[in-house]
Amino acid sequence: MRTSLFTDHYELTMLQAALASGAAHRPSVFEAFSRRLPEGRRYGVVGGTGRLLEGLADFHFGDDELKFLSDNRVVNAETLKYLEDFTFTGTITGYAEGELYFPNSPLLMVESSFAEACVIETYLLSVMNHDSAIASAASRMIASAANRPCIEMGSRRTHEESAVAAARAAIIAGFDSTSNLEAGARYGLKTVGTSAHSFTLLHDTERAAFEAQVASLGRDTILLVDTYDVETGVRTAVEVAGPQLGGVRLDSGDLVQQAGWVRTLLDDLGNWNTKITVTSDLDEYAIAALASAPVDSYGVGTALVTGSGHPTASMVYKLVSRQDDAGQWIPVAKAAANKASVGGRKYAVRELNERGRAVAEVVSTTEYTTGGPERDLMVPLVINGEIDRSFIGAQGVAKAAARHRGSIQEMPGEARKLQRGEPVIPTIMVRS
Amino acid sequence: MRTSLFTDHYELTMLQAALASGAAHRPSVFEAFSRRLPEGRRYGVVGGTGRLLEGLADFHFGDDELKFLSDNRVVNAETLKYLEDFTFTGTITGYAEGELYFPNSPLLMVESSFAEACVIETYLLSVMNHDSAIASAASRMIASAANRPCIEMGSRRTHEESAVAAARAAIIAGFDSTSNLEAGARYGLKTVGTSAHSFTLLHDTERAAFEAQVASLGRDTILLVDTYDVETGVRTAVEVAGPQLGGVRLDSGDLVQQAGWVRTLLDDLGNWNTKITVTSDLDEYAIAALASAPVDSYGVGTALVTGSGHPTASMVYKLVSRQDDAGQWIPVAKAAANKASVGGRKYAVRELNERGRAVAEVVSTTEYTTGGPERDLMVPLVINGEIDRSFIGAQGVAKAAARHRGSIQEMPGEARKLQRGEPVIPTIMVRS
Structure with a gap:
């Protein structure tokens, strides 16, 4: 080209x-x-x-x-x-x-x-x-996230080629990984991802979706637990995957408050090693507001690829x-x-x-x-x-x-x- | 690809x-x-x-x-x-x-x-x-511009491929033309452009630059008149190109006020058919503010390709x-x-x-x-x-x-x- x-x-x-x-x-x-x-x-x-x-x-x-x-x-x-x-x-x-x-x-x-x-x-x-x-916006997000890893996942919010460049810029500024496969292929970046709400809705029940995901992607996968009721989602996730469940993802609601009780619930169920990933329109300010919440990683989309304003x-x-x-x-x-x-x-x-x-x-x-x-x-x-x-x-x-x-x-x-x-x-x- | x-x-x-x-x-x-x-x-x-x-x-x-x-x-x-x-x-x-x-x-x-x-x-x-x-931002600009043509010229402010897509979207929303050559090649869009400040600065004098441009691009070209003093620039442009001068471009200063006296000056010099193009960080609001000014076309860059906020x-x-x-x-x-x-x-x-x-x-x-x-x-x-x-x-x-x-x-x-x-x-x- x-x-x-x-x-x-x-x-x-x-x-x-x-x-x-x-x-x-x-x-x-x-x-x-x-x-x-x-x-x-x-x-x-x-x-x-x-x-x-x-x-x-x-x-x-x-x-x-x-x-x-x-x-x-x-x-x-x-x-x-x-x-x-x-x-x-x-x-x-x-x-x-x-x-x-x-x-x-x-x-x-x-x-x-x-x-x-x-x-x-x-x-x-x-x-x-x-x-x-x-890169400038990403660097501020990394500063806000302290040592918690940030995942770039904004591809869908920007032009398809900008998305590749944005993933690359985010990694330069300190992001851990990206959802963008083309960026992975072109620049050797680490790509990550597990599933979306549509996967849960596709199956007859949330349990059936979690079982399908765990069967195929392994117990250490990350399950998205907020399609229906979050507490039920977490309990079902733990029942299906057991103590080796890799993580749960929260993508809506009051993340600060939710991360707190989800962490407690996971600990009470014996899932001390199950991590919490939060997503949902995060920017550097929202990340900073989550500093005291028991969150393990941040997924950042729109704000990253649009330069946070x-x-x-x-x-x-x-x-x-x-x-x-x-x-x-x-x-x-x-x-x-x-x-x-x-x-x-x-x-x-x-x-x-x-x-x-x-x-x-x-x-x-x-x-x-x-x-x-x-x-x-x-x-x-x-x-x-x-x-x-x-x-x-x-x-x-x-x-x-x-x-x-x-x-x-x-x-x-x-x-x-x-x-x-x-x-x-x-x-x-x-x-x- | x-x-x-x-x-x-x-x-x-x-x-x-x-x-x-x-x-x-x-x-x-x-x-x-x-x-x-x-x-x-x-x-x-x-x-x-x-x-x-x-x-x-x-x-x-x-x-x-x-x-x-x-x-x-x-x-x-x-x-x-x-x-x-x-x-x-x-x-x-x-x-x-x-x-x-x-x-x-x-x-x-x-x-x-x-x-x-x-x-x-x-x-x-x-x-x-x-x-x-x-397209949504461009449509508002077209509404503000009433029937005056808008030219898309924001390529430098966005990812090179987004720039092509932006030019295309601008034309769909009613823009007259674009500066982006790749968009011209890919979608058959009308492309336009004449010169920048660097062209004037490259030559020993503004007059030498205008003479070079007119000799090569013709008397109906658009001369950029605000590299040094605008009034001198307009007078020199008219002296060099004569009454057939296509247009002058204003890229800085108070455009409403400037367009007014530049129009008067052009008319006084007998250049009734010489048009005025304005550029310089225009958005739909700046375009609306220029409605009563004697402007013939608008060049829009940053605000267009970034969706105007x-x-x-x-x-x-x-x-x-x-x-x-x-x-x-x-x-x-x-x-x-x-x-x-x-x-x-x-x-x-x-x-x-x-x-x-x-x-x-x-x-x-x-x-x-x-x-x-x-x-x-x-x-x-x-x-x-x-x-x-x-x-x-x-x-x-x-x-x-x-x-x-x-x-x-x-x-x-x-x-x-x-x-x-x-x-x-x-x-x-x-x-x-």
């Missing part, structure tokens, strides 16, 4: 006009960044980098794509000729996937001809905006520097009122205190060091068209999840606060 | 247990519906039906999918055997794509064995929930009826507190008054007529596995757009109100 038409029409008409004027070949630097976090959020999480690099490898215009562009007169013959040979040969450095970010963090710096950077704009932003929104990361991609005809680098920026940006290629380090805790995000327009403990945030992702393959596929997911754990541990404890507030560390712009 | 793994793990474990118990083959009816509209919305719009039918044709388990399920022990050998031959052979009737819907409208009725209906659940909901959310349609899919071993149909429904549903296969008609205006959504558990003017809402989409191909591809999009226009015209005028309120017509449940 080629990714080249996941592109706005204007990228190619701009390309056409720039090829005609000759400016298309000017060496350029584009920056992807976000002017702000969603209101009240303490940090964002970079998601999508690995997917972007995977897709970049398939970003070519084949016969079908060229025929579409030609038949529909999207661009002229000179431009089609250019696209025929298109492959991204530039350099991309930026925040590793899983890294935390803050307002104006220079997430990706794309260095290439204007033409190459322009053509990949839409695709780059689609991938990063979606996946970062999901913020389904896009509002990342933009701006030309910040380009050469003139004399080969001089010219920093550039739009002047218009509410969308001003800072020109010039950017660098970024995370300043740490002597105990290794993050203190500030320091963004600069020349290479810069705080002189004290710090961590360079800009890592090479693509060098002269050569993609660092350690960021892609299953390996990339594991690497990103490790990066996320490390970056979270480095943050002050307030990062995990759910209450609305300022970014947990300030972004400091150092201008040369 | 096969669609079969866009499926939650539990669909297949349920299938395994039901194959073992024998219940998998019970004739069943599943219903897709939504318990509520997003708060304050007057109606919803069905989106995704055509995409669902396209994907259903590719819903098979090939060697790769079976190997994944086998290697990861998702299901046992008997289940793999069943899936090897899987093809949906059931019947789906429901609301045509583009149709309006209300709380508890029976959007899709899926009649097949439990096994078949179960296996397609996740995919069906993913497609319908995403596309309906976008409601990125998913909260559609669910429930087993409502199934046969017992004696071949009797048994209506079934979950009893649990906040998620109760009504059992039984559903029918629906839209009751009209004598002037052809919609009065009520009448949902019944047996075929029912109001006795007066009415329109049957349940149309056959798949009959015994045979997909009605008039709903898919470019043809399907045109058909859905026509259905949407017809259904909107049938509604009372209050349907177009932006203020929060009740659904514009009530849903009446008739039980036999």
Whole structure:
């Protein structure tokens, strides 16, 4: 599957006009960044980098794509000729996937001809905006869940391909597993699931359904006990599966109160090792409210795949520097009122205190060091068209999840606060 | 591309247990519906039906999918055997794509064995929930825009594949065109676009950029005039392109006020036919606020692709009826507190008054007529596995757009109100 038409029409008409004027070949630097976090959020999480690099490898215009562009007169013959040979040969450095970010963090710096950077704009932003929104929401849920495992199960609430990307982003942010089989197949993620209400309703009685499930999936399966009466459901589940029953799932009602008495009931019946999974429109706040309830794992759906109120990361991609005809680098920026940006290629380090805790995000327009403990945030992702393959596929997911754990541990404890507030560390712009 | 793994793990474990118990083959009816509209919305719009039918044709388990399920022990050998031959052979009737819907409208009725209906659940909901959310938001924007064309340009703010589906849903709801080239290629949609700020910044001066664009794209192109000073931008645009200048685009600032004086300036310069396009985080409310401004078209991005605050349609899919071993149909429904549903296969008609205006959504558990003017809402989409191909591809999009226009015209005028309120017509449940 080629990714080249996941592109706005204007990228190619701009390309056409720039090829005609000759400016298309000017060496350029584009920056992807976000002017702000969603209101009240303490940090964002970079998601999508690995997917972007995977897709970049398939970003070519084949016969079908060229025929579409030609038949529909999207661009002229000179431009089609250019696209025929298109492959991204530039350099991309930026925040590793899983890294935390803050307002104006220079997430990706794309260095290439204007033409190459322009053509990949839409695709780059689609991938990063979606996946970062999901990773950011997922990370807050993990913080709320403390050490209890979270299961991603939101596929049905979002586009089928977004669902795969959302599962991947959730795992990077610390989720234990996903319900999404395609995500399992594509990225080697752990998939889980047992049954739904329809399975109980299909059988003549709840007992018959539980017997069928236990017979086929084993005593350590998880039985859904709220199709009819929860207490009867729990008692029947224990009668059918015995003390080895793996778990019960609660999907409705007042989960805090219900988890309490279901735990007591299970213990009274001798099912000390039977776990309780709760689902039903959980978000980070509902998870936090369940902290004191005897719950063993959380299944999270809608709120996860819709970014818990913020389904896009509002990342933009701006030309910040380009050469003139004399080969001089010219920093550039739009002047218009509410969308001003800072020109010039950017660098970024995370300043740490002597105990290794993050203190500030320091963004600069020349290479810069705080002189004290710090961590360079800009890592090479693509060098002269050569993609660092350690960021892609299953390996990339594991690497990103490790990066996320490390970056979270480095943050002050307030990062995990759910209450609305300022970014947990300030972004400091150092201008040369 | 096969669609079969866009499926939650539990669909297949349920299938395994039901194959073992024998219940998998019970004739069943599943219903897709939504318990509520997003708060304050007057109606919803069905989106995704055509995409669902396209994907259903590719819903098979090939060697790769079976190997994944086998290697990861998702299901046992008997289940793999069943899936090897899987093809949906059931019947789906429901609301045509583009149709309006209300709380508890029976959007899709899926009649097949439990096994078949179960296996397609996740995919069906993913497609319908995403596309309906976008179509519903888009329809409100079109109502706000009155007769001014709206252009979909939100690709960069959502997953690259969601972007294609969003463009398609926007066109169904009445958008004029999209920026998304893949959507153009896949569904024959009209794509548009000219240039971004980066194009202006790439050139040594705004004038040089405008000259390059006009030279390549023609005098009837749209020039983006707010990179530096808007007034200078407009004057330069007119100097470069002359009276045939197609349009100017405003992407920042106070658009209401700006559109006013830019129109005056264009007229003063003799550019009476040069149009004004506005963009910049528009939603249905911002569009309504621009009604009195001399704007010719609206470009809509983020708000469209994120469903304007409601990125998913909260559609669910429930087993409502199934046969017992004696071949009797048994209506079934979950009893649990906040998620109760009504059992039984559903029918629906839209009751009209004598002037052809919609009065009520009448949902019944047996075929029912109001006795007066009415329109049957349940149309056959798949009959015994045979997909009605008039709903898919470019043809399907045109058909859905026509259905949407017809259904909107049938509604009372209050349907177009932006203020929060009740659904514009009530849903009446008739039980036999």
